[in-house]
Amino acid sequence: MSLRATDVHRSFDHPSGAVHVLRGVDLAVEPGELVTLSGPSGSGKSALITLLCGFDQPDKGVIEVCGRSLTSPPSWQLCAVLPQALGLAGELTLAENIALPLRLDPARRGAPVGDAVDELMAELGVDGLGDRYPAEVSFGQQQRAALARAVIAGPTVLLADEPTAHLDHRSAPAAVRLLRRAADAGSAVLIATHHDLVHRAADRTLVLDEGRISVQ
Numbered sequence: 001m002s003l004r005a006t007d008v009h010r011s012f013d014h015p016s017g018a019v020h021v022l023r024g025v026d027l028a029v030e031p032g033e034l035v036t037l038s039g040p041s042g043s044g045k046s047a048l049i050t051l052l053c054g055f056d057q058p059d060k061g062v063i064e065v066c067g068r069s070l071t072s073p074p075s076w077q078l079c080a081v082l083p084q085a086l087g088l089a090g091e092l093t094l095a096e097n098i099a100l101p102l103r104l105d106p107a108r109r110g111a112p113v114g115d116a117v118d119e120l121m122a123e124l125g126v127d128g129l130g131d132r133y134p135a136e137v138s139f140g141q142q143q144r145a146a147l148a149r150a151v152i153a154g155p156t157v158l159l160a161d162e163p164t165a166h167l168d169h170r171s172a173p174a175a176v177r178l179l180r181r182a183a184d185a186g187s188a189v190l191i192a193t194h195h196d197l198v199h200r201a202a203d204r205t206l207v208l209d210e211g212r213i214s215v216q
Helices: 045-052 094-103 114-123 139-151 172-184 196-200
Strands: 003-012 019-029 034-038 060-065 079-082 157-161 188-192 204-209 212-215
Touching: 003 045, 019 045, 019 188, 019 212, 034 045, 034 172, 034 196, 045 157, 045 188, 079 139, 094 114, 094 139, 114 139, 114 172, 139 157, 139 172, 157 172, 172 188, 172 196
Parallel strands: 034 188, 034 204, 079 157, 157 188
Antiparallel strands: 003 019, 003 060, 204 212
């Protein structure tokens, strides 16, 4: 099992009282599986993704990656994430952002990465933009660069939060194909999305509503 959450709870303080976002979430994603996470806006999908990648900690419950309890953000090779905020480094070019997981991998340090970056950028339709900085391209182009960064190292677990939210009908299919291929190559892929195209590519869909998971 690559990714497992057991009885995960998360609440946030509010002047009117605690807001309980997650109320005992259980889920599991196997290697080679693409699972989508559906639910209305405000249902806690982004909060759950943030917990699953170690950016936040649950109030209660256990999150495990490859059988080990997750208490801090793991390496990018173990768990890569495409957050809604994208998180591209503004001081790096798009190509440098995409290559970063490979540059940080001790097993690949010093190895050439240009071909892998170029292939992903071409596949996602952002070839020719590698020397530009995030602020110099559209948000949709930034999102495609962030997706390329998430998949480039072949992570054990891949988490994506609305990965097609800023893509049009011409660029979204390539992004979905890349996510599907990551799963087919062995990654455990979990995607929070409202996009029917992404759901159609999934092996199964989970629904998050009122802080709990159900199967669609």
